[in-house]
Amino acid sequence: MKRRLKINGFIIFLAILLLALFPSVFLRRAKVVSWDESVEMFGIAFILLGQIFRASSRGYKSEYSRNGHSLIQGGPYALVRNPMYLGILFIGLGIVLILFNWWVIIVFLSIFIWRYLLLIFKEEKKLLAMFPGAYLDYQKKVPRFLPSFATALQKDIAEYLPLKLPWLKKEIGSILAVFLVVLFLEGWEDVKSEGIKVYLKEAILFLTIIILFIFLIIYLIKRTNNPERIVLPIHFKGRD
Numbered sequence: 001m002k003r004r005l006k007i008n009g010f011i012i013f014l015a016i017l018l019l020a021l022f023p024s025v026f027l028r029r030a031k032v033v034s035w036d037e038s039v040e041m042f043g044i045a046f047i048l049l050g051q052i053f054r055a056s057s058r059g060y061k062s063e064y065s066r067n068g069h070s071l072i073q074g075g076p077y078a079l080v081r082n083p084m085y086l087g088i089l090f091i092g093l094g095i096v097l098i099l100f101n102w103w104v105i106i107v108f109l110s111i112f113i114w115r116y117l118l119l120i121f122k123e124e125k126k127l128l129a130m131f132p133g134a135y136l137d138y139q140k141k142v143p144r145f146l147p148s149f150a151t152a153l154q155k156d157i158a159e160y161l162p163l164k165l166p167w168l169k170k171e172i173g174s175i176l177a178v179f180l181v182v183l184f185l186e187g188w189e190d191v192k193s194e195g196i197k198v199y200l201k202e203a204i205l206f207l208t209i210i211i212l213f214i215f216l217i218i219y220l221i222k223r224t225n226n227p228e229r230i231v232l233p234i235h236f237k238g239r240d
Contacts, residue, residue: 027185028101037202043097044206047182048213050090051175052161052220057083059167071131073138079147079160081138085116086145095182120144157216158223165221 028036053076060075061084076083089112096108127135152160183206 027099037205040098040202041205041209043094044209045213046090046094046097047179048094048210050087050092050094051171051178052163052213052217053083053087053090055168055171055175056161056163056220057087058171059164060162062167071127071134071138073142075162076160078142079152081142081144082116082120085120086147088112088116091178095178098182099185156223158220161220162224163217163220164224168217168221 057076060077061072064070064074065072080086092108092112093105096105124135124139131138
């Protein structure tokens with residue numbers, strides 16, 4: 001874990017350094033197409049959805065994995081086998097859509113695939129050793145990374161993204177940090193290039209999306225805490 005954090009920290013440091021040295025190369029300075037605003041709205045939605053995925057995945061795993069001795073197959077892990085990494089992908093794509101030139105998407109995806117596919121393959125080997133039969137069955141039922149939308153639509157979203165307030169509180173620091181920095185940078189560029197009126201109009205749209213996601217979070221928390229909604233955490237203990 002420490003090695004992983006060091007590598008991720010180095011990648012983030014390098015990205016910040018490049019941005020500081022060459023901002024005009026990476027950052028969009030002005031809206032060049034009419035649908036830029038819509039793309040930024042999708043970016044905000046991706047960031048918020050990614051944060052929900054991370055909070056749900058980490059909280060669910062910490063509560064039901066029995067310190068890594070159980071194979072979790074319920075909640076977000078019934079949608080994809082690596083929901084936390086999917087959340088990171090959503091957050092990264094959202095940031096790129098809001099702040100960066102379009103070609104940065106290719107750079108981001110290349111780095112993401114290189115970094116996280118290696119981690120996924122390493123973790124799969126470990127899980128296969130711990131739960132050989134159970135994990136093989138799990139691999140057949142649940143996709144590694146990209147969810148099946150046809151399968152997802154068959155159930156309530158709260159079945160796949162259970163959420164509890166304590167889980168959300170653990171993530172609130174990183175959620176606010178990412179969100180406020182992105183909004184500040186995007187707003188600063190808008191004010192400089194297009195004026196305060198354009199920024200205020202866009203801020204209203206951003207606020208609307210945020211409010212919608214707050215309602216979604218409230219819904220997920222209520223459904224997760226509803227005793228009438230029976231969601232059994234599926235897990236296997238020990239070796240087969």
